[in-house]
Amino acid sequence: MRQMVAVGVLLVCMVGCTSTHVDDQxxxxxxxxxxxxxxxxxxxxxxxxxxxxTSHHFAGSDLDALHGxxxxxxxxxxxxxxxYDGVDMRKxxxxxxxxxxxxNASVEHLIDAMQAKNVPIPAQNQLLDLLxxxxxxxxxx
Amino acid sequence: xxxxxxxxxxxxxxxxLTSGAAGELLATGGLTPVDGGAGGGLLPWAVIxxxxxxxxxxxxxxxxSLDTGDYQLRVLGAAVGWxxxxxxxxxxxxxxxxxxxxxxxxxxxxxxxxxxxxAKVRLFGDLIYGNLxxxxxxxxxxxxxxxxxxLSVGAEDRDSLDFFVSATRLWLDGPxxxxxxxxxxxxxxxxNQGGLLGFGSSTAGSPEWVFEGSAxxxxxxxxxxxxxxxxxxxxxAFAQSDDWRDIFVAYVPNKRVSLAAAWVDLGSVAGIxxxxxxxxxxxxxx
Numbered sequence: 186m187r188q189m190v191a192v193g194v195l196l197v198c199m200v201g202c203t204s205t206h207v208d209d210q211x212x213x214x215x216x217x218x219x220x221x222x223x224x225x226x227x228x229x230x231x232x233x234x235x236x237x238x239t240s241h242h243f244a245g246s247d248l249d250a251l252h253g254x255x256x257x258x259x260x261x262x263x264x265x266x267x268x269y270d271g272v273d274m275r276k277x278x279x280x281x282x283x284x285x286x287x288x289n290a291s292v293e294h295l296i297d298a299m300q301a302k303n304v305p306i307p308a309q310n311q312l313l314d315l316l317x318x319x320x321x322x323x324x325x326x
Numbered sequence: 327x328x329x330x331x332x333x334x335x336x337x338x339x340x341x342x343l344t345s346g347a348a349g350e351l352l353a354t355g356g357l358t359p360v361d362g363g364a365g366g367g368l369l370p371w372a373v374i375x376x377x378x379x380x381x382x383x384x385x386x387x388x389x390x391s392l393d394t395g396d397y398q399l400r401v402l403g404a405a406v407g408w409x410x411x412x413x414x415x416x417x418x419x420x421x422x423x424x425x426x427x428x429x430x431x432x433x434x435x436x437x438x439x440x441x442x443x444x445a446k447v448r449l450f451g452d453l454i455y456g457n458l459x460x461x462x463x464x465x466x467x468x469x470x471x472x473x474x475x476x477l478s479v480g481a482e483d484r485d486s487l488d489f490f491v492s493a494t495r496l497w498l499d500g501p502x503x504x505x506x507x508x509x510x511x512x513x514x515x516x517x518n519q520g521g522l523l524g525f526g527s528s529t530a531g532s533p534e535w536v537f538e539g540s541a542x543x544x545x546x547x548x549x550x551x552x553x554x555x556x557x558x559x560x561x562x563a564f565a566q567s568d569d570w571r572d573i574f575v576a577y578v579p580n581k582r583v584s585l586a587a588a589w590v591d592l593g594s595v596a597g598i599x600x601x602x603x604x605x606x607x608x609x610x611x612x
Contacts, residue, residue: 238349285410286349286379288455293351296547306546307503314499320455 213265215308222265223256228298229291230255238290242281262315274322281325288324292316348612349379350410353550353578354453354496355611357586358388358403360520361466361488362417363444367588367605368556368570369538370446371509372462372494373453374413375405376611377581383408386611392590394603396425399522401607405444413464415444421522426596432475438522439471451493459495466490468521479596480562481524486533488515505544507552512537518562519595520570530561542576550576558593568593572605584609 216222230252233239243251260267271277292313299309356364356373364375364386376384385406392399398421405415421438428434446464453460466488470476473484490513500506516526516533526533536559542552552574558567574588588605595601 284380286382289349289351289379300547305503307499310499310503310505314497317455317498 210264212263212308212311213260215305216259216263216312217302217304219256219260219265219267221302221304222259222263223252225295225298225302225304226252226256226259228301229294232294232297233291236290236294239287239294242283242287259312259316263312274319278323278325283324284326285324288320348377348384348581349382350377350384351454352548352581353544353576353584355384355386355407355581357576357584357607358386358390358401358405358417358609360390360399360401360417360419361442361444361468362401362403362415363405363413363446363464363466364407364415365492365511366509366540366542366552366554367574367586367607368554368572368590369509369511369513369540370444370464370490370492371511371540372448372451372460372492374407374410374446374448374462375415376407378407378410380409382410384410384612386609388607388609390605390607392603392605394590394592394595394601396423396598397592397595397601397603398422411448413444413446415442415446417442417444419522423596425598436475437472438475440468440521441471442466442468442521453494453496454498459493461491461493463489463491468517468525470521470524473524476518476522476524479523479564480527480529481518482526482528482530483516484524486516486521486525488513488517490514500543505550507540507542507544507550509540510537511539515559516561517559519558519567519592523562523596527561527563529563530559534559542574548578548580550578552576554588565597566594574605581611584611 234243254271257267257269261269355376356371357367359365359370363370364373365371375386378384388403390401400420403417407413419440427436444466446462448462451458451460469485490511492511494509497506513536514533518524536557538556540554542550544550554572556570558569560567570592572588572590576586578584586607590605592601
């Protein structure tokens with residue numbers, strides 16, 4: 186009985202303990218404000234294009250436009266006061282046939298980019314946590 | 327034992343040549359528990375072995391050693407995962423007991439050996455994404471290769487099945503901005519000391535549910551510290567079994583290799599109290 190209660194508490198915690206919102210500018214500042222975010226996105230896109238697992242998804246893309254959009258998207262997401270004026274994540278990735286492994290590859294590129302830019306671990310994890318919420322919008326099926 | 331060491335070194339050398347796509351994230355394949363498969367050092371988690379994503383194979387091979395002074399346990403384990411959904415595993419355990427063999431007047435070098443074959447399936451949920459924790463169900467078939475000693479101390483069977491259900495979740499933004507992994511496992515078993523002392527007894531009833539849990543905090547990208555707990559059954563009249571516990575540190579520099587070290591407390595084992603010792607494991611993955 187005791188172990189069943191313990192399992193129950195853990196399961197409730199696993200379902201209910203996730204909450205993500207940004208109500209101050211600490212993450213934005215830790216990422217180096219808009220310039221820092223732009224540098225991270227720059228590195229991330231470079232890694233994505235170099236990676237055989239993901240490079241084909243960027244064929245024919247306007248990388249400058251993509252860079253600006255994704256920078257604004259993250260900047261707005263972390264409470265930086267920027268305005269992302271692009272389409273939502275579901276529309277942005279519709280028809281690309283993106284799979285779980287593609288999303289994971291992007292997570293790895295972002296982690297490597299943040300490491301390269303010396304972003305502190307808590308800020309890295311906060312941003313990854315915010316972006317993980319878009320998994321179902323990006324990955325089809 | 328020698329051929330196993332040779333086999334292990336061969337596979338370790340070949341692992342870097344495998345062309346696994348490794349579509350899952352670093353450290354999400356877990357370590358290898360003593361029963362085999364993917365999990366912590368002592369218990370299975372809901373994660374699938376290796377780094378295979380959808381429609382990909384993954385797998386692991388591991389060597390582990392635990393030394394309490396009175397006992398030495400060595401485990402060689404191998405597992406393969408498919409599509410981040412199914413997992414098959416094997417593990418072979420060798421248990422040396424110099425103090426006990428001397429006390430009981432058994433031939434020096436007498437050891438217990440056990441094999442374990444496991445299967446696991448992810449039922450629903452996800453380790454990281456979405457709202458539900460990853461939930462898996464699985465089974466181990468365990469068989470003693472040295473049944474005379476377990477049977478002589480009161481075990482009823484030389485082989486048995488464990489069934490388990492595990493829930494595992496990784497929070498990317500956990501305490502202190504670190505990633506936190508929690509696992510809860512419920513297991514239906516009649517294993518005595520995990521099966522090393524056989525299964526059931528003439529006096530004990532049917533298999534019972536036991537609770538097992540792990541917590542791990544990732545200090546940075548590749549180092550995690552944590553603790554584990556595994557409840558033991560108490561079927562044998564000749565000796566009390568205590569629950570197993572450990573604290574561990576794991577180092578996962580890349581998707582090919584991981585190292586884990588732990589301080590393990592097995593409690594009382596076959597009449598010898600206070601069995602604590604150092605655990606070390608090395609794992610290759612793809």
